[in-house]
Amino acid sequence: xxxxxxxxxxxxxxxxxxxxxxxxxxxxxxxxxxxxxxxxxxxxxxxxxxxxxxxxxxxxxxxxxxxxxxxxxxxxxxxxxxxxxxxxxxxxxxxxxxxxxxxxxxxxxxxxxxxxxxxxxxxxxxxxxxxxxxxxxxxxxxxxxxxxxxxxxxxxxxxxxxxxxxxxxxxxxxxxxxxxxxxxxxxxxxxxxxxxxxxxxxxxxxxxxxxxxxxxxxxxxxxxxxxxxxxxxxxxxxxxxxxxxxxxxxxxxxxxxxxxxxxxxxxxxxxxxxxxxxxxxxxxxxxxxxxxxxxxxxxxxxxxxx
Numbered sequence: 255x256x257x258x259x260x261x262x263x264x265x266x267x268x269x270x271x272x273x274x275x276x277x278x279x280x281x282x283x284x285x286x287x288x289x290x291x292x293x294x295x296x297x298x299x300x301x302x303x304x305x306x307x308x309x310x311x312x313x314x315x316x317x318x319x320x321x322x323x324x325x326x327x328x329x330x331x332x333x334x335x336x337x338x339x340x341x342x343x344x345x346x347x348x349x350x351x352x353x354x355x356x357x358x359x360x361x362x363x364x365x366x367x368x369x370x371x372x373x374x375x376x377x378x379x380x381x382x383x384x385x386x387x388x389x390x391x392x393x394x395x396x397x398x399x400x401x402x403x404x405x406x407x408x409x410x411x412x413x414x415x416x417x418x419x420x421x422x423x424x425x426x427x428x429x430x431x432x433x434x435x436x437x438x439x440x441x442x443x444x445x446x447x448x449x450x451x452x453x454x455x456x457x458x459x460x461x462x463x464x465x466x467x468x469x470x471x472x473x474x475x476x477x478x479x480x481x482x483x484x485x486x487x488x489x490x491x492x493x494x495x496x497x498x499x500x501x502x503x504x505x506x507x508x509x510x511x512x513x514x515x516x517x518x519x520x521x522x523x524x525x526x527x528x529x530x531x532x533x534x535x536x537x538x539x540x541x542x543x544x545x546x547x548x549x550x551x552x553x554x555x556x557x558x559x560x
């Protein structure tokens with residue numbers, strides 16, 4: 255017995271005729287008669303009486319058909335519910351650092367992703383990304399931290415029930431205007447930035463680590479705090495003696511803003527970008543596609559020298 259057998263029986267009851275029911279079901283009369291017999295055989299009861307005046311349900315058939323109509327109603331309701339869901343665009347929610355290389359990977363991903371996929375892309379700090387994934391329904395997060403604080407963050411991932419995967423280890427570079435005096439050197443020192451304005455993100459601290467900034471080297475002199483990546487780039491581009499600390503950036507972005515990158519000899523600190531997602535979640539093809547674009551951008555950046 256299957257759902258189709260229930261439909262056959264309900265249609266025969268409705269029409270009180272094998273011939274008419276077969277027409278409505280777009281099947282032959284012999285096939286429908288055989289299906290009804292198979293259904294009765296599997297139940298061990300006669301559902302219909304065949305009389306000269308037509309077909310009518312037996313007492314046990316009335317009881318069976320009552321249940322059959324209920325099952326069909328629930329099945330059709332469930333089918334309609336999930337068919338509607340398939341037509342509604344699904345959403346991929348990402349919470350990431352304010353990083354140009356990740357933004358570049360996201361732009362490439364957006365061109366390749368399912369056109370029905372709604373994308374929610376949020377740039378924020380490490381702790382907010384953890385909260386977004388664990389509490390606010392984000393699918394993937396990328397957390398950036400100094401390698402020295404890895405134990406602290408891995409403990410958080412464990413406590414919050416998160417899976418994690420290291421994506422990249424790198425050192426921050428100084429981002430400068432091409433006409434900044436320090437840009438004349440291939441490798442700079444912090445002293446080369448002593449008279450410059452540092453542009454940094456204003457929420458990169460971890461309270462449990464005594465409120466120390468954990469994403470950028472120590473700043474000297476005047477500072478400007480921002481809370482989005484574009485403002486940071488625009489400020490460094492517009493102020494003659496400004497700088498900021500960033501992960502490697504693709505050449506096309508540097509060209510667009512008339513900026514350049516320089517390694518700093520006084521900055522030996524390594525940083526890590528780590529993917530996080532909930533333990534019960536399996537990565538979808540769209541998740542993997544996004545991560546593949548990140549890997550491709552990282553490969554391109556690794557081939558460059560600064």
